Amino acid sequence: MSMAARSTRRLPEVRDDTIGAGESLAGRVALVTGASRGIGAATARALAGAGAHVVLTARTVRDLEGVEDQIHAAGGTATIAPLDLAEPEAIGRLAQAIAERWDRLDIMVIAAAMLPTLTPVTQIEAKQFSQALTLNVLATQALLAAFDPLLKRSGVGGRIVGLTSSVGAAPRAYWGAYGASKAAFEVLLEAYAKEVERISETRVAILDPGATRTTMRARAYPGEDPQSIKPPEAVAERIVALVRDGFENLHRERVDDLA
Numbered sequence: 001m002s003m004a005a006r007s008t009r010r011l012p013e014v015r016d017d018t019i020g021a022g023e024s025l026a027g028r029v030a031l032v033t034g035a036s037r038g039i040g041a042a043t044a045r046a047l048a049g050a051g052a053h054v055v056l057t058a059r060t061v062r063d064l065e066g067v068e069d070q071i072h073a074a075g076g077t078a079t080i081a082p083l084d085l086a087e088p089e090a091i092g093r094l095a096q097a098i099a100e101r102w103d104r105l106d107i108m109v110i111a112a113a114m115l116p117t118l119t120p121v122t123q124i125e126a127k128q129f130s131q132a133l134t135l136n137v138l139a140t141q142a143l144l145a146a147f148d149p150l151l152k153r154s155g156v157g158g159r160i161v162g163l164t165s166s167v168g169a170a171p172r173a174y175w176g177a178y179g180a181s182k183a184a185f186e187v188l189l190e191a192y193a194k195e196v197e198r199i200s201e202t203r204v205a206i207l208d209p210g211a212t213r214t215t216m217r218a219r220a221y222p223g224e225d226p227q228s229i230k231p232p233e234a235v236a237e238r239i240v241a242l243v244r245d246g247f248e249n250l251h252r253e254r255v256d257d258l259a
Contacts (some may be wrong), residue, residue, distance in 0.1 A: 014195045015027035025244055026051030028156065031147070033085060033139075034112030036063035038214040039163060042232035043109050047241045048076030051219050052107065055098060056080045072139060084132070085112055085139035095146035107243050110162045113182075115216050121176040129177045136181035137188065144192050148202075157201035159243045162189045163235075166254070193250050203249045205242055208236040209257030230255075 030047045034040035036058035048054045048071040056064050056078055064080040071078040081097070083090040098105060114135045116128040141163070151158025167175040168182030186206055193204035211217065211229040218226065235255050242251070 008153045024051040028052040028106040029108035031055045033057050036060045039232045039235050040111035041067045042236035043239050046236035050240050054078045059084050086134045086230045088142040090143045091146050104153040105147050106154040110159045116177040118174040124177045132181045137184045140185055140188050152200045160204045161239050162206050164206050166208055197249050205247050205251040208254040210254050
């Protein structure tokens with residue numbers, strides 16, 4: 001079902017029950033960006049499998065429908081919301097639509113990102129750099145601004161999980177454009193987390209997926225054997241565990257570092 005157009009099919013009822021640590025995510029409303037493939041799609045499926053109703057966002061309608069079908073086939077519930085995160089107005093419309101249907105948001109996973117061509121800093125292509133900053137940074141601010149009121153209205157405490165990269169904190173040759181965008185991404189999330197910590201139950205976690213079998217990883221490491229690294233589902237499982245069991249504000253971890 002798409003939020004882009006009204007549907008006559010009735011949406012599932014979503015309860016506002018308080019959920020304790022270690023319990024399922026039944027009754028929670030989750031938003032996942034970049035949900036058409038990779039870690040975003042795997043996370044959407046995992047959240048739905050744990051009982052959450054998941055709103056899927058990405059630009060490609062067909063791919064979103066495919067993930068939605070997988071969720072429904074497994075007995076979960078989902079709504080697709082095709083949009084371009086580079087358009088702040090679209091983010092605002094999505095927040096309004098979610099507010100009208102549920103009046104809250106319990107979980108937001110920011111998985112959408114753009115990887116510019118890997119190149120020396122002196123040869124960064126301005127258009128690609130601008131696109132990466134728009135999606136990885138400006139869209140993040142727009143998401144936080146639009147969904148802040150809904151996260152604060154979560155009956156169980158809003159939870160945000162932002163997916164980052166090690167190059168945001170540890171600069172690497174040829175990764176300057178992407179690393180700069182991820183460094184800014186982390187600063188926005190950290191600043192927001194500190195701003196809301198004492199005035200709401202909203203909490204923020206920053207997760208580095210590490211080496212994961214995705215299309216983005218294949219572009220960056222074309223000679224790498226994809227079977228030698230973990231699948232997106234491994235990251236998705238960790239995200240579900242975090243939002244299910246709870247975490248301290250400004251929690252940070254790298255999935256590869258887990259036992």
